Amino acid sequence: MRKLKNSELNRLSIEDFKTTEKTPLIVILDNVRSLNNIGSVFRSSDAFRIAHIYLCGITATPPHKDIQKTALGSTDSVSWSYAENTLSVVQDLQEKKVTVLAVEQAENAVLLQNFVPQKKTTYAVIFGHEIKGVSQEVVNQSDGVLEIPQFGTKHSLNIAVSCGVVLWDLFSKINQS
Numbered sequence: 023m024r025k026l027k028n029s030e031l032n033r034l035s036i037e038d039f040k041t042t043e044k045t046p047l048i049v050i051l052d053n054v055r056s057l058n059n060i061g062s063v064f065r066s067s068d069a070f071r072i073a074h075i076y077l078c079g080i081t082a083t084p085p086h087k088d089i090q091k092t093a094l095g096s097t098d099s100v101s102w103s104y105a106e107n108t109l110s111v112v113q114d115l116q117e118k119k120v121t122v123l124a125v126e127q128a129e130n131a132v133l134l135q136n137f138v139p140q141k142k143t144t145y146a147v148i149f150g151h152e153i154k155g156v157s158q159e160v161v162n163q164s165d166g167v168l169e170i171p172q173f174g175t176k177h178s179l180n181i182a183v184s185c186g187v188v189l190w191d192l193f194s195k196i197n198q199s
Contacts, residue, residue: 034099036095036098036099036114036161038134039068039071039099040099040101042071043071044046044071044072044073044190045070045071045193045196045197046073046143046144046145046196047070047072047073047123047144047147047189047192047196048072048073048074048075048076048115048120048144048145048146048147049063049067049074049075049146049147049148049149049185049189050075050076050078050107050108050111050112050121050122050146050147050149051063051075051076051077051078051081051148051149051181052078052079052081052148052149052150052151052156052157053078053079053080053081053108053150053151053154053157053161054077054080054081054149054150054151054152054181055080055081055151055152056152056153056181057086057088057089057091058088058089058091058092058182059060059092059152059180059182060081060082060092060093061088061089061090061091061093061094061096061097062092062093062094062182062185062186063075063145063149063182063185064084064089064092064093064096064097064100064102064174065092065093065094066182066185066186066189066190067096067100067185067189068093068096068099068100070189070190070193071192072074072100072189073101073144073147074101074102074103075100075102075103076102076103076104076105076108076111076146077102077103077104077105078104078105078106078107078108078111079106079107079108079116081104083104084097084102085097085100092094094192098123100147108148108157108160109157109159109160109163112148112160112163112164113141113163114148115146116163116165119140119144120144120145120146121140121143121144121145121146121165121166122145122146122148122163122164122165123145123146123147123148123164123165123166123167123168123183124147124150124156124160124161124164124166124167124168125148125149125150125156125167125168125169125170125185125188126150126155126156126161126167126168126169127155127169127177127184128167128169130167131166131167131168131169132166132167132169133166133168133169134168134169134170134171134187134188134191135171135191137168137191137192137195138195139192139195139196143191147168147185147188147189147192148164149181149184149185149188150181152180152181168188170184170187170188176198
């Protein structure tokens with residue numbers, strides 16, 4: 023096997039990315055403090071053509087050199103906005119008939135592999151603070167909770183890793199229907 027050259031990857035230009043159809047997925051970052059994690063979330067969101075990212079609370083916004091370090095320019099391709107209050111974003115999206123799912127370890131959470139996205143539905147997935155997770159008031163307002171099953175001793179994943187796992191899983195399920 024031969025590795026492909028960058029010129030062979032058929033990458034979209036930023037202009038083409040902005041006009042192409044997006045996956046009906048929205049990412050909400052609830053008080054994420056690590057700039058590198060924020061940049062990584064942008065990069066994964068670009069990879070799976072996510073519709074929008076909401077940066078909420080203490081979550082930093084571009085441009086910032088530490089976000090750019092991991093985002094590699096994806097802050098220019100992925101649509102994003104800042105909101106001070108995560109709960110307000112969740113409520114606004116729900117009024118627009120978006121199904122909002124917190125990614126968290128919680129009672130009655132649906133294991134990611136068991137979640138079946140409904141056709142013609144837009145989903146927003148919320149990722150929380152690196153230590154505190156998604157705030158309880160936001161979990162309470164969510165339409166459901168997804169949990170990534172884990173089998174080691176730590177039972178926690180880095181937010182950027184969690185985001186990549188969830189976006190890939192939902193992207194692949196949405197696009198196989």
